[in-house]
Each structure stands twice: as structure tokens, then as C-alpha cells.
Amino acid sequence: MSLKPYRLPRDELMKLQKDRLGALIAHVYGGSQFYHKRLRDAGIRPEEIRTKDDLKKIPFTTKMDLRDNYPLGMISVDISRLVRMHASSGTTGNPTIVAYTQGDIDAWAEMNARCLEIAGVISNDVVQVAYGYGLFTGGLGLHYGAERLGTKVIPASTGNTKRQLKLMKDLGTTVLACTPSYGLFLIEAAREEGLEAKKDLHLRVGVFGAEPWSEITRRRLEEGLVESAYDIYGMSELNGPGVAMECRSKNGLHIWEDQYIVEIIDPNTGEVLESGEKGEMVVTTITKEGMPLLRYRTRDITILDDAACECGLTYARIKRILGRTDDMLKVRGICVFPSQIEEILTGAEGVSPHYQIVVDQEGVMDRLLVRVEISEDFKTDKLTELVALQRRLEEELKETLSINASIEIVEPKTLPRSEGKAQRIVDMRKV
Numbered sequence: 001m002s003l004k005p006y007r008l009p010r011d012e013l014m015k016l017q018k019d020r021l022g023a024l025i026a027h028v029y030g031g032s033q034f035y036h037k038r039l040r041d042a043g044i045r046p047e048e049i050r051t052k053d054d055l056k057k058i059p060f061t062t063k064m065d066l067r068d069n070y071p072l073g074m075i076s077v078d079i080s081r082l083v084r085m086h087a088s089s090g091t092t093g094n095p096t097i098v099a100y101t102q103g104d105i106d107a108w109a110e111m112n113a114r115c116l117e118i119a120g121v122i123s124n125d126v127v128q129v130a131y132g133y134g135l136f137t138g139g140l141g142l143h144y145g146a147e148r149l150g151t152k153v154i155p156a157s158t159g160n161t162k163r164q165l166k167l168m169k170d171l172g173t174t175v176l177a178c179t180p181s182y183g184l185f186l187i188e189a190a191r192e193e194g195l196e197a198k199k200d201l202h203l204r205v206g207v208f209g210a211e212p213w214s215e216i217t218r219r220r221l222e223e224g225l226v227e228s229a230y231d232i233y234g235m236s237e238l239n240g241p242g243v244a245m246e247c248r249s250k251n252g253l254h255i256w257e258d259q260y261i262v263e264i265i266d267p268n269t270g271e272v273l274e275s276g277e278k279g280e281m282v283v284t285t286i287t288k289e290g291m292p293l294l295r296y297r298t299r300d301i302t303i304l305d306d307a308a309c310e311c312g313l314t315y316a317r318i319k320r321i322l323g324r325t326d327d328m329l330k331v332r333g334i335c336v337f338p339s340q341i342e343e344i345l346t347g348a349e350g351v352s353p354h355y356q357i358v359v360d361q362e363g364v365m366d367r368l369l370v371r372v373e374i375s376e377d378f379k380t381d382k383l384t385e386l387v388a389l390q391r392r393l394e395e396e397l398k399e400t401l402s403i404n405a406s407i408e409i410v411e412p413k414t415l416p417r418s419e420g421k422a423q424r425i426v427d428m429r430k431v
């Protein structure tokens, strides 16, 4: 299957999407025992599913389905056609396996190449991939994309920060791909090596993903590390990274609708919401061969925007991920997303972007505490100034979250740092 060219007029793109949906339904009905049974049990004949609107008839696929059908019960091709298996970490029970044909790997490479291209990466660039390589899809996905685009790639993987910095400097890295929290960490780590990252390294483009992040984090990354920071979205179940990416307009992430159909649903009722409404993203993979998914519940909360983009691409955009339905904390019955807290802390003067959210109980009442490091340039020995800072942050939190939260200001560099995805929530409540 040829994926290029991807710059199609919107009506042609929608026609292609519709044709591919028809082919997908026939493919899974004939090839996947799981979906054959699922459609039959729901009383759906494959020829009934022709448009995006028809998808509503099909039950959702969840992570639980992938776990229950471990290891390869969800595949839609003969096992001999598989060339790769990735697995997501499962803290309990079975991991989730995702299986690829060669066609899937090619499509995945192509989508990552597009992502890099719309962020302005060119073949002359040196791309350092500091996402994990291995069962996690982050490293290999960006790696394939960079190779497909013809750049030079440094497969640095995660960790070994001193070596990361040395490679960036000595090999002239111009594009860095890593998590946004590691990006922020690199700014500090460079300083300890006597480097001003923004000035002494020459990072033109940063490709940041695998965690939700905020506009303020973008500003910090652009002030301290890279010329231009872009958000990339993906998840292993949908191939890996490269599902959606910000263009140079930085106003939402273009999602490759020739590969994926996106619906936004109310996570509580499953009802499909209108374009522009906030809800959980549900994705149907229309070109995957090995392990396509129908109406997969991503658990990511976003908004779909199909208005034309000034960059000229005709693909709809998703808004920056607001949070995940499973990260969503329910505190005293109110939904709290860590990203809302991050937005406040990273925008505040006097504190650093490193924080930890602790939820515990006092009697039967939930208690929300946010620990945040004071920034190193906030020099004061006056208790009154610290108390004023604390009060200001508590007021902002209350205004945004609609519940009381306590702020605890701690010394610089005392909260745990992460080289992969940041673990920022400590929930000590007894279930």
C-alpha cells in the first residue's frame, strides 16, 4: 500500500477513509476470530458498516479485551505474516501485546516521517532519539520515521544523561525526541555539566510526547533547550508514536485520518459527542493488518477540531491531551487532572516545574497535597515571602480545581526525577 502523497484535498481524504473502512471491516470479519464473533454477537453484518457514522453500531474495544486475549488472540492475519511483537508494561496480570506485519511497520515509519516533516525536520538534520528502545514503541517509531525521512539518527535511548549531552554536543544533534519531563531535566543536567543547553547545544526542533504537557512547559523548553518544541501523540495499541503531531502552527495535533478514524465519546455513557466537545478519544485503525482495532478506547481526553489549518494540511486536529481517564483523580467527588495542576505550577514565578501530587485521607475526607520545588533563583530567607507564595498557589489551585489543595514548598532538587515517563501522583487512599 502506498501512503504517499499524504497532502490530499479533504473530500478525497474522506473518500479514501471511507473506502479503507469498508476494506478493514471485511479484513477483520474474515481474519479475526475475535472480531468475527464480536460483530456476529452484536447482530452486525460486515456490509452494514460503510461510514464513520455506522461505526456507532460496533461495541468498543478496550485494553481489557487485549489482556483477555493475550497473547495473540486479537490478530487478523495468519500468524506467519507477523514480523514483530511489542508489549506494553503491565503492572498486574498480562502485558498487552501488539503485533505487526511488514506492511504495518512500513506504515508506521511513514507516519513518523510525516510527523517529523510537518515540524520542519529535513534530511540534513541529526535526530537524537531519547525515547526507550525495546518493547516500548517510542524509540523505534521515531527512529524509523527519521530514517525514512533520510536524516542521521542517533539511537541514544533513555538514561545516561551525561552521555546524551556529550553526543548532542559532539555529533551536532539538531532534533531531540524525548518526554517533556526529560527535556526539562536535561536543562538542569546541562547546567551541572557547565553548559547552557539553549546556547551551547544547537537543538532546532524538540519532539516531545508520551506524557501530557502544557503551553507553559513549551515555553520553558523553548527558553532553555530547543528553538521550537512540538507535541507528538501515539500509543502502542495504535502502532506507537506518530498517530498525531503538531504542525508549525502549533494549534492542535494533526491526526492521520487516512490511517485512523477518531470519535470523541462521553467516557461515562459511551455516547458519541459532537466535533468541538471534550471527551475520550476512540480510534479505529483502518490500515493496520496484523492487529487492527475497532473503536479502541484510548482513555485520553481531548477535543477534535476539523476546521482547516493555516499550515494547509487537510487532516483534522486533536487538542493537546488534557489527561487520561485513568490518571484522572477523583478527589472529594471532583475530577482532577494532573495536567491542570501542572499548568498552574509551571506558570508560577518562584517555583520549578518539578512537583508531586499526594492524595490521602483525613478521617473519611480526601486530602490533596501538592509538593513543589522552589526555583533556584528564588532567593529569600524571609518566611513571609514563602508563605505568600504558598497562599498564592493554593488560591490558584482552588480557583482551577474547585477544591482546596495544600501546597508544600520543598528545597530545589529534592523531588524524584524520571528519565522516562514522570511518576507524579502518589495516591495513599485506602480503597
Ligand SMILES: [Zn+2]
Pocket (backbone or CB within 6 Å): 247, 248, 249, 254, 309, 310, 311, 312, 313
Ligand atoms: Zn496544521
